[in-house]
Amino acid sequence: MKVRSLLSYCILFLVTFSLAVGCVNPAVYIKTTNEADSTASSVSANAVRLGFSAWPGWFPWQIAQEQGIFKANNVPVDLKWFDGYLESINTLTAGQIDANSQTLGDTVNSVAGGADKVIVLVNDNSTGNDKVIVREGINSVADLKGKKVAAEEGTVDHFLLLLGLKKAGLSPKDIQFVPLETGQAAAAFVGGQVDAVAVFAPFTTQALKRQGSKELFSSKDFPGAISDHLVVSRKFLQENPEQIQALVNSWFATLDYMQKNPEQSYEIMAKRAGVPISEYKQYADGTRIFTIEENLTAFQPGNNLNSLQFAAQEMSKFLMEVGLAKTQPDISKIFDDRFVKAYAEQVKKS
Numbered sequence: 047m048k049v050r051s052l053l054s055y056c057i058l059f060l061v062t063f064s065l066a067v068g069c070v071n072p073a074v075y076i077k078t079t080n081e082a083d084s085t086a087s088s089v090s091a092n093a094v095r096l097g098f099s100a101w102p103g104w105f106p107w108q109i110a111q112e113q114g115i116f117k118a119n120n121v122p123v124d125l126k127w128f129d130g131y132l133e134s135i136n137t138l139t140a141g142q143i144d145a146n147s148q149t150l151g152d153t154v155n156s157v158a159g160g161a162d163k164v165i166v167l168v169n170d171n172s173t174g175n176d177k178v179i180v181r182e183g184i185n186s187v188a189d190l191k192g193k194k195v196a197a198e199e200g201t202v203d204h205f206l207l208l209l210g211l212k213k214a215g216l217s218p219k220d221i222q223f224v225p226l227e228t229g230q231a232a233a234a235f236v237g238g239q240v241d242a243v244a245v246f247a248p249f250t251t252q253a254l255k256r257q258g259s260k261e262l263f264s265s266k267d268f269p270g271a272i273s274d275h276l277v278v279s280r281k282f283l284q285e286n287p288e289q290i291q292a293l294v295n296s297w298f299a300t301l302d303y304m305q306k307n308p309e310q311s312y313e314i315m316a317k318r319a320g321v322p323i324s325e326y327k328q329y330a331d332g333t334r335i336f337t338i339e340e341n342l343t344a345f346q347p348g349n350n351l352n353s354l355q356f357a358a359q360e361m362s363k364f365l366m367e368v369g370l371a372k373t374q375p376d377i378s379k380i381f382d383d384r385f386v387k388a389y390a391e392q393v394k395k396s
Contacts, residue, residue, distance in 0.1 A: 057362045059365045060189055068322065086343075090122040090124075090296075092122060093122035093123055093124040094121060094122065094123050094124065094145060094286070094289050095126060095143040095144045095145070096125050096143065096144065096146070096147075096293070097126045097128055097134040097137060097138060097143045097145065097146040097147065098126070098127065098128070098134070098147040099127070099128040099129070099130070099131040099133075099134050099147065100131075100318075100336075101131070101147070101246075101274060101333075101335040102170065102175070102315075102329065102332070103169035103170030103333050103335060104147040104169060104274065105314075105315040105318055106297070106300045106301065106315070106335075107147065107297075107300075107319040108125070108314055108315060109193045109300050109303060109304065109314050109315065110123075110296050110297070110299075110300040111123065112299075113303055113314075114342075115296050115299050115300050115303065116292075116293075116296050118296075118299070119292045119293075119295045119296045119299065120292055121289055121292035121293060123293070123296075126143055127234045127318075131148075132152075134146050134147070135148055135152055135156060137158075138156075138161075138279065139156055139161045139163075140165065141279065141281075143283040144278060144279060144286070145276060145277065145279075145282065145293065146276075146277050147169065147274065147275070147276060148273060148275065148277050149202050149273065149274050150165070150272075150273045150274075150354065150357055150358060150361060151201070151202045151361045151364075152202070153165060153277050154358050154362055154375050154377060154380070155200060155273065155361075155365055155370060155371070157375045157376065157380055158362070158365055158370070158371035158373070158375035159344070159371075162279065162280040162281070162380050163277050163279060163280065163380065164277065164278055164279075164283050164379070164380055165275045165276070165277050165278055165354070165380055165381050165382070166275075166276055166277070166278055166294065166382050166383075166385050166386070166388060167275060167276035167294050167297060167341065167385065168273060168275055168336045168340070168341045168354070168386075169274045169275055169276060169335065169336065169343045170207070170273070170334055170336055171269065171272065171333070171334045172202075172246075172265040172271075172332065172333055173266050173269070173331065173332060173333060173334045174263060174264045174265055174266035174331060174332040175197075175246055175247040175250065175252045175264075175265065175329060175332030175333055176202060176203050176206050176244070176245075176247075176250075176264060176265040176272055177245065177246075177253075177261050177262075177263070177264040177265070178195075178203075178206065178207055178210055178243070178244045178261070178263050178264070179235065179242065179243050179244075179245065179250065179253045179254060179259055179260065179261055179262065179264045180241065180259065180262045181235075181238075181241050181242065181256065181258060181259055182257070182258025182259065182260075183258075184241060184242060184262065186214070186262075187210050187211065187214035187216065187262065187263070188214055188215075188216070188222050190211070190216065190241075190242060190262075190373035191216060191220045191221065192220070192221070192222065193222065193240075193241035193242060194221075194222045194224050194239070194240040194241050194242070195207065195221045195222065195223055195224065195240060195241065195242040195243065195244070196223075196224040196225075196226045196230075196234050196235060196239075196240040196242070196243045196244070197223070197224075197225070197226070197229045197231055197243065197244035197245070198225070198226065198227055198231060199223075199370070200365070200368065200370045201222070201228070202272045203228070203244040203245055203246055204368070205271065205272075205361065205364050206244055206265055206268065206271060206272065208262075208364060208367075208368075209268050209271060210267070218367070218368070224239075224240050228245050228249055230241075231243050231244075231245055231249070232245050232249040232250075232252045232253045235253050235256060235259070236252060236253060236256045237253055238256070247329050248321075251328075259315075268351065269352060270349060270350065270352040270353075271351050271357070272350030273344070273354065273357065276293065276294070276297070280379075283377070288310065290385055291385050291388060291389075294385040294386060294388075294389055295389055298338060298389055301335065312326065312327070337394065338375050338386060338389060338390050339390075341386040342386060342387065342390060345381055345383035345386070354381055355377070355381065358377040358380065358381075359377065362374055362375045362377060369395060379385060
């Protein structure tokens with residue numbers, strides 16, 4: 047599966063709410079999440095077209111659909127599954143869906159390219175499911191100097207790689223960077239064509255099959271560096287704020303359902319991921335789903351990566367440094383926290 051990541055959801059989250067919290071022509075790959083595409087015709091013409099792909103922070107949308115949570119919140123949703131994560135981003139940019147599940151970095155990258163998108167909800171932070179994996183004999187980041195390192199250029203894992211280099215006093219010029227699509231990057235590493243690779247799960251598992259390979263560092267070492275969100279087009283936001291509110295409300299209602307029904311939640315998400323529940327659970331702790339309180343905090347200004355505004359600034363610098371953005375992206379209008387604030391107020395009153 048070409049995906050941003052395999053489902054990886056913290057087991058403890060499903061037991062306790064304390065843990066509840068990176069192209070092709072977009073026209074050819076949109077799918078409904080139902081196994082039979084014939085059910086698509088039953089979707090309301092006024093339904094919100096919501097895209098998602100295989101990452102743990104986004105699989106709860108499948109639960110919301112199957113358990114009638116969207117319906118309970120009075121929002122018709124046409125949930126679109128994408129085998130390719132980057133395809134979902136292009137589809138939102140093309141206006142063929144109204145909302146999408148995507149990373150902060152990729153949203154900033156889209157804005158740099160001229161797209162007008164808005165982040166309205168934090169789904170999660172990656173806390174270990176994005177990794178830099180190395181061959182035998184490489185024991186420190188300094189050992190990467192002069193080595194061939196593969197990653198999908200411009201993605202969050204490329205960003206993670208550069209963060210690790212910077213922390214160790216190295217620059218991008220100190221390595222031989224090999225730009226490859228994530229699945230190809232993992233295969234190249236296993237095949238001995240490169241010395242290291244930056245990938246996300248399940249490609250992490252694939253990469254670690256190379257004899258003697260090991261994790262050098264991960265997103266766990268850079269809290270807040272890789273965050274995942276509900277992103278909408280500005281046009282849709284301006285015309286349908288009540289539907290966005292209903293989506294946000296549905297999200298948090300889904301988290302409540304997951305807390306109360308962990309095993310059923312596992313079954314639904316593992317099925318959508320196409321993996322056994324036992325394999326699914328191997329990725330525990332690699333993703334932290336955000337509570338409403340953590341959402342409110344993330345939208346506030348700050349001086350580290352836990353602040354979305356600060357993280358977006360750092361991502362903008364990254365895009366400029368690697369040449370993926372010709373001009374500084376305008377990130378002043380990409381955050382809108384009114385919907386999470388409204389939900390929080392609703393909870394207080396209830």
